[in-house]
Every structure is written in C-alpha cells, then in structure tokens.
Amino acid sequence: MTPIVLIIVLVIGLCAGTLVGLLGIGGGVVLVPAMVHLLHMDQHAAQGTSLFVLLPPIGLGAFLEYRKKGNVDLHAGILCAVGMLLGGYIGGKIAVPMPTVRLTQLFGVFLMFSAVLLWAKASKPASTLGQASAPKGES
Amino acid sequence: MKKTIGFLLAGIAGGIGSGMFGIGGGIVLVPIFGLFLAFDQHKAQGTSLVALIPPTGLLAVLAYAKAGYVYWLTGAVLIPGLFLGGIAGAKIAKRIEPRRMRQVFAVLLFLLGAWQVIGTWRH
Numbered sequence: 001m002t003p004i005v006l007i008i009v010l011v012i013g014l015c016a017g018t019l020v021g022l023l024g025i026g027g028g029v030v031l032v033p034a035m036v037h038l039l040h041m042d043q044h045a046a047q048g049t050s051l052f053v054l055l056p057p058i059g060l061g062a063f064l065e066y067r068k069k070g071n072v073d074l075h076a077g078i079l080c081a082v083g084m085l086l087g088g089y090i091g092g093k094i095a096v097p098m099p100t101v102r103l104t105q106l107f108g109v110f111l112m113f114s115a116v117l118l119w120a121k122a123s124k125p126a127s128t129l130g131q132a133s134a135p136k137g138e139s
Numbered sequence: 140m141k142k143t144i145g146f147l148l149a150g151i152a153g154g155i156g157s158g159m160f161g162i163g164g165g166i167v168l169v170p171i172f173g174l175f176l177a178f179d180q181h182k183a184q185g186t187s188l189v190a191l192i193p194p195t196g197l198l199a200v201l202a203y204a205k206a207g208y209v210y211w212l213t214g215a216v217l218i219p220g221l222f223l224g225g226i227a228g229a230k231i232a233k234r235i236e237p238r239r240m241r242q243v244f245a246v247l248l249f250l251l252g253a254w255q256v257i258g259t260w261r262h
Binding site: 001006009010011012013014015016017018019020021022023025026027028029031032033035036039041044045046047048049050051052053054055056057058059060062063066067069071072073074075076077078079080081082083084085086087088089090091092093094095096101104105106107108109110111112113114115116117118119121 | 142143146147148149150151152153154155156157158159160161162163164165166168170172176178181182184185186187188189190191192193194195196197198199200201202203204205206208209210211212213214216217218219220221222223224225226227228229230231232240241242244245246248249251252253254255256258259
C-alpha cells in the first residue's frame with residue numbers, strides 16, 4: 001500500500017465513521033460505495049472487506065445508551081444474532097458466485113431502498129431517546 | 140414459541156441482507172422489528188444493536204475470504220478511522236439539526252444507488 005493510498009483509506013474510515021455517529025446509520029452503506037469508487041475495488045471485494053471491518057462491536061457504546069433507558073429486548077436480540085450468523089452465511093453464499101455487474105445493480109437498488117427508509121426517519125419530528133414518538137429508522 | 144421463531148427469522152433475514160451487500164444489517168432488522176414484531180422504534184433500534192454486537196458476519200466474511208474477496212490490510216486500516224470518526228460524528232450531531240442532515244444524506248444515498256444501477260448498463 002503506497003502512502004497516498006494509505007492516507008485515502010484512513011480518510012475514508014474517518015468520513016464513514018463521522019457519518020455513522022452523525023446519522024446513526026450502519027457504516028456498510030457508506031463504506032462499500034467509497035471503496036468501489038475511490039479505491040477502485042470491485043463490488044465483491046468492497047463487500048467482503050466491509051464485512052470484515054464491521055466484525056468488531058462498533059455499536060457497543062450505543063447499545064449501552066439504549067439499555068440505560070430500558071429500550072432493549074435482550075432475549076429477542078440474542079435470538080436474532082443467532083439467526084444473523086446463519087443468514088450472513090446464506091447471503092455470502094448467494095453473493096459470492098453472482099456476476100459482479102448483477103451484484104452492483106442489486107446493491108444500487110438496495111441503496112435506494114435504504115435511502116427511502118432514511119428519508120422516512122427524517123420526515124418525522126426529531127425527538128430525544130426514550131420518548132414514545134420516536135423517529136423511524138435503523139441503528 | 141411463535142415469537143422465538145419470529146426473532147430467529149428476523150435474524151436470518153437481516154443476516155442475508157448483511158452477507159449479500161456487505162453491510163451491518165441494522166437497516167434490515169429495525170424495520171422488521173417495527174413492522175412485523177410490533178416493537179416501538181427505540182426498542183427496535185436498541186434490540187437491533189444487541190444483535191450487532193457479536194461478530195455475526197463471521198461466516199459471511201469467511202465465505203468472501205475463501206473466494207479472495209477480502210482486502211485484509213485495507214480493512215484493518217479502515218477500522219481506527221471509523222472508530223474515531225464515529226466519536227467525532229456523535230459530537231457534531233449534538234450541535235446541528237439532524238433531520239436536515241438525514242434528508243440530505245438520504246438524497247445522496249438514493250442518487251448513489253441510482254448511479255450504480257445506471258452505470259452497469261454501459262457494460
């Protein structure tokens with residue numbers, strides 16, 4: 001890795017992280033397009049690398065904040081994690097043999113879908129953690 | 140029992156999204172919790188975070204790695220930036236109006252998605 005590429009990668013991480021903290025969205029939706037367009041990685045490599053980056057528990061701090069307010073169903077969350085482990089394997093098995101062009105198209109459609117969800121969250125009035133009228137969206 | 144199966148199925152759906160698109164999975168899990176399991180929004184987000192703490196993407200990473208699709212060095216360099224950026228972003232978020240930011244970002248994300256789809260037509 002040349003020093004210039006190293007700096008670009010560090011800056012991508014910093015920018016994606018800032019958006020995560022700012023908007024409460026997952027890093028993957030930002031990381032994957034950034035790696036494809038700025039680092040010229042192909043769609044598969046960008047997705048595989050993004051999955052690797054997301055392995056550490058980045059959301060731990062946020063989880064503790066939610067737990068303080070009692071907004072956590074641990075039982076449901078743990079069951080869900082078991083399902084995700086399995087689903088992740090299935091998803092990987094579907095995506096890996098897929099032609100890159102087809103995967104890129106699907107990812108594009110997925111981004112548009114995510115954008116609609118994010119907009120729906122934004123269009124509701126802002127409220128603080130713990131209130132009943134919560135803004136819609138993902139963690 | 141019915142609920143248990145529901146949670147497991149939600150996890151499988153989130154995991155498929157995560158493995159297929161290289162993302163965390165929260166963007167899939169939260170709407171499922173809200174729409175199909177009748178969780179309120181905060182509980183949906185908090186519970187989704189529980190599911191995202193263990194390295195649930197491990198099997199997906201292995202599937203990509205076997206095909207040579209994981210750039211380990213690039214990934215390792217991205218992690219500290221993401222962590223520090225997350226703290227910075229959370230601090231900035233306290234000072235600005237987040238709703239407008241979300242809307243701007245949603246439009247950018249939509250255009251990015253459209254650009255990716257349209258871009259593949261040239262191939």
